[in-house]
Amino acid sequence: MKILVCIKQVPDTAEVKLDPKTGRLIREGVPSIINHDDKAGIEAALKLRDEVGGTVTVVTMGPPQADVALREALAMGCDDAYLLSAREFGGSDTYATATIIATALKKIGFDVVITGRQAIDGDTAQVGPQIAEQLGVPQVSYCEELKVDGDYMIVRRQFEDQSHLLKVKTPCLITCLAELNEPRYMSVYGIVDAYKKDVTVWGFNDLKDNLNPDWIGLQGSPTNVFLSFGKKQKDAGTVLENLSEDEAVQAIMDKLIERHLI
Amino acid sequence: MSKDIFVVVEQRDGVVQKVSMELIGESVKLAGDLGENVVAVLLGHNIKDKAQLLIEYGASKVLVVDEPVLEHYTTEPYVKAVDYIVRKYEPNIVLFGASSIGRDMAPRIAGRLHTGLTADCTRLDIKVSNYQEYLLTKTSMENNPDKVNSLDTSDTFLKMTRPAFGGNVMATIVCRNYKPQMATVRPGVMEMPVRNKDAKGEIEMVDTGVSMADMNVEILEVLPKKEKAVDITEAKILVSGGRGVGGPEGYDPLRALAKELGGEVSSSRIGVDNGWIEKDRQVGQTGKTVRPQLYLACGISGAIQHQAGMEGSEFIIAINKDPLCPMMQLADLGIQGDLKKIVPKLTEAVIKYKQGLAVDK
Ligand SMILES: Cc1cc2nc3c(=O)[nH]c(=O)nc-3n(C[C@H](O)[C@H](O)[C@H](O)COP(=O)(O)OP(=O)(O)OC[C@H]3O[C@@H](n4cnc5c(N)ncnc54)[C@H](O)[C@@H]3O)c2cc1C
Ligand SMILES: Cc1cc2nc3c(=O)[nH]c(=O)nc-3n(C[C@H](O)[C@H](O)[C@H](O)COP(=O)(O)OP(=O)(O)OC[C@H]3O[C@@H](n4cnc5c(N)ncnc54)[C@H](O)[C@@H]3O)c2cc1C
Numbered sequence: 001m002k003i004l005v006c007i008k009q010v011p012d013t014a015e016v017k018l019d020p021k022t023g024r025l026i027r028e029g030v031p032s033i034i035n036h037d038d039k040a041g042i043e044a045a046l047k048l049r050d051e052v053g054g055t056v057t058v059v060t061m062g063p064p065q066a067d068v069a070l071r072e073a074l075a076m077g078c079d080d081a082y083l084l085s086a087r088e089f090g091g092s093d094t095y096a097t098a099t100i101i102a103t104a105l106k107k108i109g110f111d112v113v114i115t116g117r118q119a120i121d122g123d124t125a126q127v128g129p130q131i132a133e134q135l136g137v138p139q140v141s142y143c144e145e146l147k148v149d150g151d152y153m154i155v156r157r158q159f160e161d162q163s164h165l166l167k168v169k170t171p172c173l174i175t176c177l178a179e180l181n182e183p184r185y186m187s188v189y190g191i192v193d194a195y196k197k198d199v200t201v202w203g204f205n206d207l208k209d210n211l212n213p214d215w216i217g218l219q220g221s222p223t224n225v226f227l228s229f230g231k232k233q234k235d236a237g238t239v240l241e242n243l244s245e246d247e248a249v250q251a252i253m254d255k256l257i258e259r260h261l262i
Numbered sequence: 263m264s265k266d267i268f269v270v271v272e273q274r275d276g277v278v279q280k281v282s283m284e285l286i287g288e289s290v291k292l293a294g295d296l297g298e299n300v301v302a303v304l305l306g307h308n309i310k311d312k313a314q315l316l317i318e319y320g321a322s323k324v325l326v327v328d329e330p331v332l333e334h335y336t337t338e339p340y341v342k343a344v345d346y347i348v349r350k351y352e353p354n355i356v357l358f359g360a361s362s363i364g365r366d367m368a369p370r371i372a373g374r375l376h377t378g379l380t381a382d383c384t385r386l387d388i389k390v391s392n393y394q395e396y397l398l399t400k401t402s403m404e405n406n407p408d409k410v411n412s413l414d415t416s417d418t419f420l421k422m423t424r425p426a427f428g429g430n431v432m433a434t435i436v437c438r439n440y441k442p443q444m445a446t447v448r449p450g451v452m453e454m455p456v457r458n459k460d461a462k463g464e465i466e467m468v469d470t471g472v473s474m475a476d477m478n479v480e481i482l483e484v485l486p487k488k489e490k491a492v493d494i495t496e497a498k499i500l501v502s503g504g505r506g507v508g509g510p511e512g513y514d515p516l517r518a519l520a521k522e523l524g525g526e527v528s529s530s531r532i533g534v535d536n537g538w539i540e541k542d543r544q545v546g547q548t549g550k551t552v553r554p555q556l557y558l559a560c561g562i563s564g565a566i567q568h569q570a571g572m573e574g575s576e577f578i579i580a581i582n583k584d585p586l587c588p589m590m591q592l593a594d595l596g597i598q599g600d601l602k603k604i605v606p607k608l609t610e611a612v613i614k615y616k617q618g619l620a621v622d623k
Binding site for chain 1: 274334335336337338361362363365366368369370372373374376377378379380381382397399400401402403404421424425426427428430431432433434435436437438439440478479480481482483484485486499523542555556573577578579581585590591592593594595596597598599603604607608611612615616
């Protein structure tokens with residue numbers, strides 16, 4: 001089985017801070033990591049390979065530094081890696097991102113594509129379904145359980161109040177949740193190996209036969225960021241310290257009554 | 263000419279979901295700014311009788327697609343049906359709930375139509391003056407009034423505002439060169455409109471040509487979540503607990519208080535991750551977005567991912583040992599103290615107060 005996993009290198013948003021004056025992100029010193037859902041995707045792919053044989057290929061689109069994320073995936077046990085990197089790709093929205101990635105995936109060839117549900121930086125959860133659309137294959141998103149059954153995948157798909165057990169024929173695309181599994185650690189051999197392997201780097205010219213330059217990058221993206229900003233620092237409320245318990249209860253009761261909450 | 267705002271209604275097991283009414287309510291306001299109409303698109307099986315409800319919540323027209331293949335949500339038949347409708351009627355704007363269904367279907371539809379899609383919006387504007395007011399009063403743009411005031415007030419594109427980077431940043435997205443303008447909108451964020459039982463509107467059945475042959479996945483099993491899911495987004499009052507409650511039994515006093523106040527209990531992610539309380543009670547970025555009349559945060563520090571789900575609450579009270587933690591800063595009223603002592607006493611006081619009211623009558 002030929003499994004492709006799409007991974008994105010993201011800033012650890014738990015450590016991103018906002019400059020309260022300018023409303024800009026302070027990204028200096030914030031570590032870059034493999035997106036959580038995508039790491040679960042790598043683990044799911046490796047498990048499938050262990051079960052039915054085949055290869056696991058990781059693909060990322062990003063700046064040259066994203067090489068680090070691919071090396072980490074190789075060290076976890078993936079077989080090979082592709083970095084899609086070009087000036088023409090910069091500023092792509094999810095439509096354009098999916099267009100570029102899908103073009104590369106077609107060129108590589110696959111039985112199953114695995115993506116994360118959502119990247120913690122852009123937070124859109126759109127790239128997975130949009131890659132599936134460009135590839136013309138069925139998708140199952142929000143995967144919380146995954147098995148192979150011959151030419152079919154059996155996937156449990158999560159909804160808010162229920163789950164569906166779905167059977168889908170390969171080739172297909174699955175978007176998975178971080179909850180799906182516990183990703184394995186890189187092994188020592190894996191780390192040594194990871195730097196011996198080649199990462200294939202594809203730029204615009206490598207894909208241009210099947211890529212419309214008007215549909216990618218900042219100019220080709222249907223959506224644009226009009227304005228970005230931070231939240232306003234909220235006006236301070238009242239903080240009451242060193243009250244007795246009865247005083248504390250009274251202070252809360254006063255507000256409940258004043259606001260007709262009881 | 264693209265015209266009108268279409269709301270793709272979400273139904274599960276034949277029940278129209280609240281987010282669809284919220285979207286219709288919001289669309290009525292936006293359509294007013296544009297001089298356009300609101301059209302609800304209802305997909306399912308044996309669901310025609312739900313169309314009138316959508317009219318009562320503000321849709322002027324409902325397009326109904328009624329097919330056996332649409333009984334349970336699967337991606338391709340829904341995508342194909344909506345794609346057909348958009349091509350046929352050419353709406354200006356199409357909105358979806360940002361639920362696990364909406365976020366599965368909408369990106370694929372946008373891809374098929376080759377247009378833009380904005381994810382998980384928490385605010386929509388047509389009128390630039392409304393948008394400017396929002397920027398100046400609710401965001402860091404208050405420090406940059408020149409930029410805000412220089413915006414082109416004749417701009418009638420949809421300005422779609424959404425959180426990104428885990429709620430650290432807000433971005434307004436536009437889609438100027440492609441039609442329709444599409445967005446998914448976070449449930450619980452837009453106001454629920456008032457129902458008008460006398461409202462009249464047009465109901466049109468549409469044959470989109472979808473059939474069982476479009477089903478490219480097979481549903482082997484539909485499993486409901488065990489107990490009837492409580493919906494904390496519906497609660498007017500939430501008594502919410504975090505690590506500070508100390509354990510699974512730590513939620514009991516909170517439950518007692520919630521019961522007396524006619525509310526529900528919710529939680530930070532810590533309570534859920536520790537297995538102290540059910541996942542569907544989690545508030546925050548990876549939980550639910552709530553905006554109750556009262557959010558009482560007990561032993562919750564107020565991490566940004568938690569705030570992302572509750573900062574729209576009308577009134578926030580925090581009980582916390584640490585007067586400097588972010589939740590105490592966010593709260594309208596912060597009480598420094600031990601929740602284990604204060605919460606039971608508060609419940610007693612509420613009971614006593616209610617008894618007093620009963621006697622007075
Ligand atoms: C503040 C802000 C808001 C934005 N809002 C929107 C918006 O509303 N609509 C829109 O169309 N664009 C938007 N964008 C652009 C969008 O973030 C980029 O297109 C981004 O490259 C992909 O989106 P995402 O991070 O949300 O990924 P998601 O769609 O959340 O990612 C899902 C999965 O797709 C795969 N994937 C995603 N990106 C890559 C990659 N580069 N390489 C390999 N695999 C990948 C991963 O498996 C990932 O888990 C926004 C950008 C910013 C900065
Ligand atoms: C990608 C991502 C997504 C996340 N999504 C969510 C989410 O959806 N929702 C969410 O909640 N979190 C989320 N988190 C986790 C979040 O960052 C915090 O870790 C979490 O919200 C902290 O929960 P807490 O406030 O209960 O615990 P803590 O931060 O440990 O705070 C406990 C508080 O209780 C107080 N306290 C202790 N004992 C008492 C007492 N007896 N009386 C009064 N006060 C007491 C302490 O002073 C402290 O302020 C997410 C994190 C990441 C990285």
